[in-house]
Amino acid sequence: MAMKKNITDIINKQINAELYSAYLYLSMANWCQSQNLSGFAHWFKVQAKEETNHGMKFYHHLEERSADIVLKGIDAPPARWNSVLAAFAEAYKHEQKVTSMIYDIVNLATKEGDHATVSMLKWFVDEQVEEEAQTLEIVNKLKMIGESKGSLLYLDKALAKREG
Ligand SMILES: [Fe+2]
Ligand SMILES: [Fe+2]
Numbered sequence: 001m002a003m004k005k006n007i008t009d010i011i012n013k014q015i016n017a018e019l020y021s022a023y024l025y026l027s028m029a030n031w032c033q034s035q036n037l038s039g040f041a042h043w044f045k046v047q048a049k050e051e052t053n054h055g056m057k058f059y060h061h062l063e064e065r066s067a068d069i070v071l072k073g074i075d076a077p078p079a080r081w082n083s084v085l086a087a088f089a090e091a092y093k094h095e096q097k098v099t100s101m102i103y104d105i106v107n108l109a110t111k112e113g114d115h116a117t118v119s120m121l122k123w124f125v126d127e128q129v130e131e132e133a134q135t136l137e138i139v140n141k142l143k144m145i146g147e148s149k150g151s152l153l154y155l156d157k158a159l160a161k162r163e164g
Contacts, residue, residue, distance in 0.1 A: 003067040007114050010105050011058050012070045017101060018055035022048045024077040024094060028087045031080060037152075039160030040084055043138075046164035047091075054124070061120050084152065085142040092135040099128040 029044035062069050081087040102124045109117035138159075145151040 001114075001116070003062070003065045003117070004112050004114065007105075007109055007112060007117055008062065008067040010108055011062055011067075011117070012072075014101060014105060015055050015058045015062075015069075016072055016074060017098065018051050018058065019074050020077070021094065021098060022051035022055065023074055025051060025091065027077040027079055028081070028091065031087065032084065035084070037084060037156045039156035039158065040087075043159040043162050044091075046162050049164060054127070057120075057123070061117070065116070085139065088135065088139045088142055092132065092139050095128065095131045095135050099132060102128055 025044045025048040029041040029048060032038075032040040032044060059069060078090075081090065102121060106118060106121050106125065109115075109121065138155075141155055142152075145155065
């Protein structure tokens with residue numbers, strides 16, 4: 001079944017949003033590295049790679065449906081944060097925003113009776129639950145850590161082990 005223009009448009013917008021997420025997390029990785037926190041930097045680099053994969057999942061969906069793929073410019077992300085907590089708090093806020101964008105696509109695809117798109121989006125709905133949970137956990141740990149440099153370095157070391 002041919003994909004409707006409004007669904008094609010919103011998925012193209014989501015490809016851009018996922019690649020922006022990758023850019024944002026890469027920028028956070030770069031900033032963490034500049035603070036000598038290579039474990040946090042590693043975590044954000046893995047996250048950036050995941051976001052690129054998300055963009056590709058939407059890309060492949062349009063490709064498989066023979067829908068038009070339109071790539072637009074990606075905005076420049078912020079480059080500096082006041083603390084690791086500030087960076088992770090922003091990452092968490094960003095994930096919540098992405099969740100609401102995914103929900104908007106589910107609502108539109110449901111309204112238009114595009115079951116193939118609704119089915120594809122189920123993976124993203126589940127993925128967002130995980131993304132929000134893991135980011136919030138780090139936010140809460142950083143709040144616990146407060147000004148303790150030793151604890152911050154301990155968490156940095158733990159996050160260096162993230163696979164991907
Ligand atoms: Fe994503
Ligand atoms: Fe994400």
